[in-house]
Amino acid sequence: MADATLTPALLREHPLPEPTGGKDARGGVLVLGGARSTPGAVMLAGLAALRVGAGRLTLGVAASVAGPLAVAIPEAGVIGLPEGPGGAVTGPGDGLDAELERADVVVVGPGLDEPDGTLALLRAVVAGTADTTPLVLDAFALGVLRDAHDVRDAVRGRAVLTPNTAEAGRLLDDDPDTADEGRDDAEVPVAARIADEYGVVVACAGVVAEPHGRRWRASTGYSGLGTSGSGDVLAGAVGGLLARGASPEQAACFGVEAHGVAGDRLAAAVGPHGYLARELLAELPRVLVELRAR
Numbered sequence: 185m186a187d188a189t190l191t192p193a194l195l196r197e198h199p200l201p202e203p204t205g206g207k208d209a210r211g212g213v214l215v216l217g218g219a220r221s222t223p224g225a226v227m228l229a230g231l232a233a234l235r236v237g238a239g240r241l242t243l244g245v246a247a248s249v250a251g252p253l254a255v256a257i258p259e260a261g262v263i264g265l266p267e268g269p270g271g272a273v274t275g276p277g278d279g280l281d282a283e284l285e286r287a288d289v290v291v292v293g294p295g296l297d298e299p300d301g302t303l304a305l306l307r308a309v310v311a312g313t314a315d316t317t318p319l320v321l322d323a324f325a326l327g328v329l330r331d332a333h334d335v336r337d338a339v340r341g342r343a344v345l346t347p348n349t350a351e352a353g354r355l356l357d358d359d360p361d362t363a364d365e366g367r368d369d370a371e372v373p374v375a376a377r378i379a380d381e382y383g384v385v386v387a388c389a390g391v392v393a394e395p396h397g398r399r400w401r402a403s404t405g406y407s408g409l410g411t412s413g414s415g416d417v418l419a420g421a422v423g424g425l426l427a428r429g430a431s432p433e434q435a436a437c438f439g440v441e442a443h444g445v446a447g448d449r450l451a452a453a454v455g456p457h458g459y460l461a462r463e464l465l466a467e468l469p470r471v472l473v474e475l476r477a478r
Contacts, residue, residue, distance in 0.1 A: 187373070187391070187401040190441045194400075195475050200438060201429035203239075210239030211427025214287035215420065216280075216305055217295040217323070218245030220271025223253050225295030225323070225416045228461055230260055232420030233291070235468040236442065238427040242283050245295070246273050265305070272298035276308035284312035291423040293325030294416040303328045303335070310338035318426045318435075319343040322419035326351040329382075340383035344432050346419045347388050352378060373399060385432040387422065390444065392436045400437050404444030406451040413461030418443045421468060442471040 188194065203209040213233040218226035223245050230241050245253055247264030248271060254262035266277045273296055284290065290309050296302045302324050309319065319339055321329060326347050329335060347355060352374045375386040376393035383395045390402035418439055425435035446467035450459035 187399045190392075190400050190402050190404075190437055192441075192475055195438060195441060198434060199476065200237075200425065200434070200472070203428060207239030210237055211288040211424075211429065212240035212242065212286060213238045213289045213291060213420075213423045213427045214242045214244065214283050215291045215294065215423070216244040216265070216309070217273070217291075217293055218243070218249065218253070218265075219273055219295055219297045220246045220248050220267060222295035222297065223249040225413065227253060227257060228413045228416040228465070229291055229294045229322070229420030229423070230257060231465050232417045232468065233289075233424030233427065234259060235465050236421045236424035236428070236439070236472060237469075238289075238424035242287070244280060244283065246271050268298070268301070272296075272301055273305060274298070274301040275304035276312075280308060281312055284309060287313065287317065289318050289320065289423045289426045291320040291322065291419055293322035294419060296324035299324070299328050303332055306332065306335050310335055316342065318423075318432060320346065320419050320423045320426070322346045322415060323351070327354060330355055330357060336382060342432070343382075343384040344422050344426070344436050345378060345382065345384055345386045345388075346415060346422060346436075347378070347386070348415055349374070349389055352388050356381070373401075375399070385436050387418070387436040387440050390440065392433065392440055394433045398433070400440075402440050402444045404441065405447050406456045408451050408455070408457045408459055409444070409447040411457075411459070411461055414443075414447075414464065417461050417464045417468075438472070438475065441475065442468050445471045 241260040246267040250264035375388040375391040379393040422439040
């Protein structure tokens, strides 16, 4: 199947939902991650969700950094998750059930750094949410997904995965740098191979793919997007668009385009390299305004 190129004209043919009313009408996003040493990943993802229009935000991070994060982001509710001696999140704890029940979208992975705790958290998420609740899996959540067949089955049809190339290689159990050498399907993007194997929408390396279906390729995005925290922004943006009511493939396409265009603008203003992931956040709502149907 040939790729379609993501362009403003193409996206305007499929406009995002424009919910009216209060914050609940725009959906609630729950972001889970943030070991003691990496709460910033959750902060970036959560703020991205708000910047693209989500109405309500809750963050779950290691208990020792929950207080400081609540002060840093007064727009969000923050809950503490159990942590080990080194600050890694060890699981869901007792206070997560209510947040899972009220969340419209759950983003799992930014800032996690320990496999057993990550897997316990993922299992709690799939058990504690309706099977229609969209999920976004990123970062360390992708690192444990390949071998967790119960979780794979539970997220099929309702998740968006946002791997980088290294995470994509692990999901496919191969080396991402040589994954296409000698393959009969070498022309198939990695995103499409993951989408077909896992039964989910995938955004990877500027390609969005739905399982056994359509593919879209971004025409934006300088290499400067390959900077610390940039993937957290993308994952949060996809989560926020899902909360607004976008379908998984629509949220992934608009998220990838907004992320890429934001990077292009910072490349022009700052330089092709050296801008910060946090600087992408302010660009996101401006880009989405320009992508509205005219």
